[in-house]
Structures are given as C-alpha cells and as structure tokens.
Amino acid sequence: MTELLHPALLLVAAAAAVPLLPSRAGRALSVAAPLAALAVCLSAPHGSWAGMDFFGLRLSPWRADALSSIFGAVFSLMGVLGAVYSLHEKRSFQRSVGLVYLGGALGITLAGDLLTLFVFWELSALAAAALVFAGGRPGSGAAGMRYLMVHMFGGVLLLSGILLRAAGTGSLEFTSMTAELSSPASWLILGGFLLNAAVPPLGAWLPDAYPRASVTGAVLMTAYTTKSAVYALIRGFPGAEILVWLGALMAVYGVVYAVLENDARRLLAYHIISQVGYMVCGVGIGTQLALNGAAAHASAHIIYKALLFMGAGAVLHTTGKTRLSDMGGLWRGMPVTMGLYMIGAMSISAFPLFSGFVSKSMVVSAAGESLLSGPYLLLTLASAGTFLHTGLKLPYYMFFWRDSGTRGHEPPRNMLAAMGLAALACVLIGLFPGALYARLPFPCSYEPYTAAHVVSAVGMLSFTALGFFMFLRHLDPVPSMSLDTDWPYRSGASAFMRFLHGPLGRFADLLRGAVLEKLPAGLSMASENPRAFLRITALEARLYFSTPENEAVLQERLDAALEAYPGEVYRYRPVGSTVMWIILFLLGYLALYYLAG
Amino acid sequence: MKERMKKVLAGRLRASLRASLLFIILAEVMIVHYLHLGHPYFWFENFPGFASLYGFFSCVVIIFASKWLGKLFISRREDYYD
Numbered sequence A: 001m002t003e004l005l006h007p008a009l010l011l012v013a014a015a016a017a018v019p020l021l022p023s024r025a026g027r028a029l030s031v032a033a034p035l036a037a038l039a040v041c042l043s044a045p046h047g048s049w050a051g052m053d054f055f056g057l058r059l060s061p062w063r064a065d066a067l068s069s070i071f072g073a074v075f076s077l078m079g080v081l082g083a084v085y086s087l088h089e090k091r092s093f094q095r096s097v098g099l100v101y102l103g104g105a106l107g108i109t110l111a112g113d114l115l116t117l118f119v120f121w122e123l124s125a126l127a128a129a130a131l132v133f134a135g136g137r138p139g140s141g142a143a144g145m146r147y148l149m150v151h152m153f154g155g156v157l158l159l160s161g162i163l164l165r166a167a168g169t170g171s172l173e174f175t176s177m178t179a180e181l182s183s184p185a186s187w188l189i190l191g192g193f194l195l196n197a198a199v200p201p202l203g204a205w206l207p208d209a210y211p212r213a214s215v216t217g218a219v220l221m222t223a224y225t226t227k228s229a230v231y232a233l234i235r236g237f238p239g240a241e242i243l244v245w246l247g248a249l250m251a252v253y254g255v256v257y258a259v260l261e262n263d264a265r266r267l268l269a270y271h272i273i274s275q276v277g278y279m280v281c282g283v284g285i286g287t288q289l290a291l292n293g294a295a296a297h298a299s300a301h302i303i304y305k306a307l308l309f310m311g312a313g314a315v316l317h318t319t320g321k322t323r324l325s326d327m328g329g330l331w332r333g334m335p336v337t338m339g340l341y342m343i344g345a346m347s348i349s350a351f352p353l354f355s356g357f358v359s360k361s362m363v364v365s366a367a368g369e370s371l372l373s374g375p376y377l378l379l380t381l382a383s384a385g386t387f388l389h390t391g392l393k394l395p396y397y398m399f400f401w402r403d404s405g406t407r408g409h410e411p412p413r414n415m416l417a418a419m420g421l422a423a424l425a426c427v428l429i430g431l432f433p434g435a436l437y438a439r440l441p442f443p444c445s446y447e448p449y450t451a452a453h454v455v456s457a458v459g460m461l462s463f464t465a466l467g468f469f470m471f472l473r474h475l476d477p478v479p480s481m482s483l484d485t486d487w488p489y490r491s492g493a494s495a496f497m498r499f500l501h502g503p504l505g506r507f508a509d510l511l512r513g514a515v516l517e518k519l520p521a522g523l524s525m526a527s528e529n530p531r532a533f534l535r536i537t538a539l540e541a542r543l544y545f546s547t548p549e550n551e552a553v554l555q556e557r558l559d560a561a562l563e564a565y566p567g568e569v570y571r572y573r574p575v576g577s578t579v580m581w582i583i584l585f586l587l588g589y590l591a592l593y594y595l596a597g
Numbered sequence B: 001m002k003e004r005m006k007k008v009l010a011g012r013l014r015a016s017l018r019a020s021l022l023f024i025i026l027a028e029v030m031i032v033h034y035l036h037l038g039h040p041y042f043w044f045e046n047f048p049g050f051a052s053l054y055g056f057f058s059c060v061v062i063i064f065a066s067k068w069l070g071k072l073f074i075s076r077r078e079d080y081y082d
Helices: A007-017 A023-043 A066-085 A093-110 A114-133 A140-169 A184-196 A205-212 A215-236 A242-260 A264-285 A288-319 A335-348 A355-369 A373-399 A413-431 A433-437 A451-470 A487-528 A530-544 A548-564 A574-596 B002-034 B050-074
Strands: A047-049 A052-054 A057-059 A062-064
Touching: A007 A023, A007 A066, A007 A093, A023 A066, A023 A093, A057 A114, A062 A066, A062 A093, A066 A093, A066 A215, A066 A288, A066 A413, A093 A114, A093 A215, A114 A140, A114 A184, A114 A205, A114 A215, A140 A184, A140 A205, A140 A487, A184 A215, A205 A215, A205 A264, A215 A264, A215 A288, A242 A264, A242 A373, A242 B050, A264 A288, A264 A355, A264 A373, A288 A335, A288 A355, A288 A373, A288 A413, A288 A433, A335 A355, A335 A373, A335 A413, A355 A373, A355 A413, A355 A433, A355 A451, A373 A451, A373 B050, A413 A433, A451 B002, A451 B050, A487 A530, A487 A574, A530 A548, B002 B050
Parallel strands: none
Antiparallel strands: A047 A062, A052 A057
16 A cells, blocks of 8 residues: 555645645645655655566666655655745646646656656656646747657657667666666667756757746746756766766856846756756766765755746746846845845855855865866856856846836745745755755765865855956846757758748649649540550650641640540549559558568 | 945945955965865865966856857847747
C-alpha cells in the first residue's frame, strides 16, 4: 500500500480533485498536496519500492536516496510557495496543472529506471506547455506550440537513447553513464537531458516560453524543467568532461543576452540559463565538492529565482508592464515588493549572508581545486554579470531611474506572503548553510565564511557596482528583441510554409493533373479502343512536332479521329481514381509479398 | 535651499561610497595578500586586490562586449518574428 504514497501519484490525484472541489477547498488542497509531498520526501527512508517487471525489464518507479531526497524536498517546497503565490487566481486550471507539473518533476527525481524517468519527463513537458498556453500574454499560444515541439523533440532523443541502451545492455537502471559516453545511446540520452537543462544551442526555448507564461505559471516553470534536468545530469553523467566547458560558457552566454534584454521576465529567464551553467559545470567537474555544489546551488537557485520571478510578476500583475523601457520609479507604490525582490537579487548575486553565496561558491571552489583556470575565470565573470543585471540593472530601471508615471501598488497579500516565505528561506540558507549541507548527496565539510572569501566576494561585487554606475547610460533599456538559437526553427518554419504554399504547391498541382487526370484518361481510352487510341496519340505527337504548313491539316485529322472515337471520352471522377489507387496499392502489396517471401 | 541641500548630500554620498570602495579593496589586499588568510588556487590570484579588479573588469567587458555583439547581429526590432 505504501506505493500509493508515491508523491507523483499523490499530486496527480490532487490535481484531478482540485477543479472538482469547491473553490476554497481546491485552494487549500493545492497548498496541502505539495506539503504532503514534502513530508513524504523528507521522511521516506532511503531504498527502492514499487518495483515491477515490464516485458522482462525491471522498473523501479520509487528510489529514494540522498540526491533524490534533496531535489524532491526543494521541488515540493517550491510547489507550496507557487501554490500560495497563485491563491488569488480565480480559475483552477493553472492550480491543477501546476500540481501535475510538480508531480512530473518529483516522478523524475524518484525514478530508479529510465523508462519511468521518460514518462514523467513527458508529463512535466506537457504540464509546462499547458502553463504557457494558459499564459494569456501576447504570443502565448504560438510560444506554447514551440515549447511543445521542442520538448517533444527532446523526448524523442531521450526515448531513442533509452531504447538503444535497453537493447544493448538489457537494463533500464538509471545510474551513471559517464563511462559509456562513446556509445550513441548515451549521447542521445545526454542530448535529451541537455535540451531540458537549456544548454545552448538547445536552450532557446526557455527565454522564448517563460516570459509568455502567466504571472503565476512562470514562477513554477523557473523551478522544475531545468532543475530536474540538472538532477538527471548529476545522476547520469557526473564527471563528463564536456559539461565543464558547456556549463562555463552557458553561464557567460546567459549574462551576455541579459545585457541586451528589455523584458524584465526574459532578462531573468536568461539568468536561469546562466545559473544552470554553474550546475552543469559542477556536474562536469564531477568531484564530491562539485556535485554537492551543483545540488546545493540547484536548491538555493530554485528558491531565489522563484522569488525574483514573483517580484517581476507582481510588477506585471499590478501595472501590466513587463518592459523595462516602460518602467521606472515604482518603489513609491510597492516598497515591500522591492525589498523582497532585493533579497532574491542579493541571493542570486551571492552576497555573503544570502543563499547564493553558500552554494555558488562551492562550484567555483571546486573548479579552483580541480585547477580549471578557464572555467574558474568564466564563472567568476558570470557572477559579476549576474549582480550587474539582477542586482543592479533590473531593480534600478524597474524601481528607480525616473518617474515613469506608473504608480503601481502592492500585489495581493498571498503573493506577498509567498515572496516573504521565499525570502525567509534565502536568508536562512545563507545564515545557516549547515542545514542544507547536511542533506547533500556526499559528506560535506565546506566552509563558505572564511575571511578571504568574504572580502573577495564583497570586493568583486562592489567594484562591479562601480562599473555599473560609471557606464550606466550604456545600459539604458531600448525596445528590441534578441536573435537566439531558435532562429532556425522560427524563421525556418515560416520559410518552410512559404515553400509549401509556393513552389511545392504548384508542383503538387502539376503532379495531380498528370497522374490523376491525364494518365487515367489515357488508360481508359487505351483499354476501350486500343487502335483508335494509338491513332489519336500518334496524331497528337505529330501535331506537337508539326510545322506551320501541315499544322492545320493535322488538327483537322485529329478532330475527325476524336469525333469518330467510339464510346465516351474519359472524364475525371474521384471514385474512379480512388478505385485505381486501391488497385495499384493492392498490386504493390502483392508484389512486395512475393518479393519478400 | 532644498536643491542645494540635495547637492551637498549627493556629494557626501558619493564621497563616502568612494571611501568605502577604497576601504574594501584595501581590506582585500591586506587579508588575502599580506595576511595570507586565503589559499589561492591560481597564480593570478596573488595579484593584490585581484577579486575587486576582476569584478570591475568583468563588468566593463560584459557591458561593452554584449553591446558590440548586439550591434553585430543579435539585436533586432521587437516585431522581428511577426
């Protein structure tokens, strides 16, 4: 019976119940279900349950160990925060989908085999796509479609890898595949994971979709898809060297795009890519400190990034604005939102005493200990960039800068409560990192608060701020959009449609005329009166190659032959051509059958 | 009168910010470079005030490199895909 307590099942059941319950009970359940999942994740003993055989392969949908517990617990906690943040929503659709999304993410973290992982992988992709579709922003529908197609492509990569692997090794167990990185199966699986972790060039779906989700939906999206992929990478590819550089470059890539971005939530979305870069790099380094760092940073990141998205979402909710070039001076109307946002900004910027400081530095230190000077410098550069944008640029242009005339006011109390809880978690993790460190997958003796570390961090951040204020006018937001690696499929898709409607359409018309009309007409004439058919064809051919002198004579003889043709001249009828096609296919099938037999 | 007060205050604020930046970099140089409380991973970290200088350098590089890339090919009109 304990199998029924599987958190993913609990949440999917709750998601089904939420829309059926009266509004108040539905809201209560949407908070209570993630709380229950949190309790199960924290209290379940380590081990594997609910195993079953599936066509000779062993499935283990519930495997609990230190790594899955910490991700499961943080995902559930995030589910609680997200549910509180969306309590004011009148419609239950997003509440319900949010629970399915959390269920998918928990299913991924608890999956002991790759097939279960795949099922929940797709479940969370569907739920996330539903959140984009329900976004209600301009372009939400198209962005949701793109999200769905990109993730279905990633799912196909993953599934083909899983099937190849199962065929090769006869096992579906989800363990480290770093040693087998030479096989196509592992590459396909890695590709699927990297797509969900938004590693460039596979990551453009993230800044495309997140800003188009609703205010409450985006908060959930920031947490689950990329971080469940980080979990899968930690579990599946620890120490895969390619990830070191991919991660380090990814951290810088997100920062570069953030400079150019004008949409507040898209700027934050680019910083998700940047932050996930630290985790991917940590997975690639693969030492105990680095993997602990990746897990710790994912945990801290989920909370502070949600807090930042909640802040930008609150501004969007009360002012309807999301472009920085339309904002300014909002601190007067919403000082509490600004304060809470700043706690998230301090955390992501890794200020001492905030959560990012105790988690990000683990990855950076691990790069140092492994003597990887390039990634070390790139990650430190990206840290400066993170503070520059989320800590300085965004709050400066949103809350100060100039008086844009937009006043804004504090958002509903439930939104502030969720932000307050998230901010509290950021500060608590920063002040007492021991509680987080104790839950990491490997024994951890890391000490973030050394005198040298604290002064270098403060020095780095203060001089970044100096640079910001010196070159402030270069950062003024301008309305623009940035080309990203989604250009091939966004512009490519419309070019493909133009090709379909234009040249290919004309070719198809030509082909239809020839195959469906001319060819059957000729065949039917030939079968009814072969002699007359030959004569007419010959006359037509001669007419085609005629000289001006004999053209009139030939035309006359052709008309006479057509006149004399016995029986009806063929006319195109759909039924007739359908029968012809059926006969052709049956003939083809017969031929194939004999050839193959 | 009010305008003058504002100016004086802004000047004071700027001066104190400058002083605190100086203090921070001096603290870093003292603690990391002379007291050897940290354990640098790489040779370049032995440069006095490395973290602060690198922070400033990063900020400038990020701003200008991104702006340059944006002009080069990244930034487009908002309705590019419409």
